[in-house]
Amino acid sequence: MYHYESCGLENVWLKNGYTESTTKYGDGVSINDVEGLHCALALEIVHLPRPITAREFRFLRIELDLSQRQLAGLMGLTDQTIAKYEKGQSPITRLADTTLRNFFLESVNQESKVRDLLEELIELDNGISDLEREQETLELDFESGTWHPAAAA
DSSP states (O other): OEEOOTTSOSSOEESSSEEEEEETTEEEEEESOHHHHHHHHHHHHHTOSSOOOHHHHHHHHHHTTOOHHHHHHHHTOOHHHHHHHHHTSSOOOHHHHHHHHHHHHHHTSTTOHHHHHHHHHHHHHHHOOGGGOOOOOOOEEEETTEEEEOOOO
16 A cells, blocks of 8 residues: 555555556656545545544645635634634634535536635636736616616727
């Protein structure tokens, strides 16, 4: 069995699905379908009947392709709180544990509205740095007792 630690978890052992080899640079291992392996690991974690650990919390966040800041924003927390959860410096609240598990479960559902939201957030965060963010002018009209976007000029 191979002790797979590259994912950041200490308790993962692979029975098969990998190839060990020796090269002129030393021993190496090739893992089959790493993306599928990580999805299977994440699904195991979200179904555990105990609170998730700091490392598991970080693993799930990374699998969701969310920064600490993005996840904090989705949970109504600070990025420092997320960092403390992941370093084991602060106990992970039951609400944060449950929310992260549900975010992951929703993310693997291809028709999920939460998945669409996460993908939009990731795309926005990956494509725009803080320095590049500009204020756009939002124009609104008040007609017939309701607000709506102004017609383009």
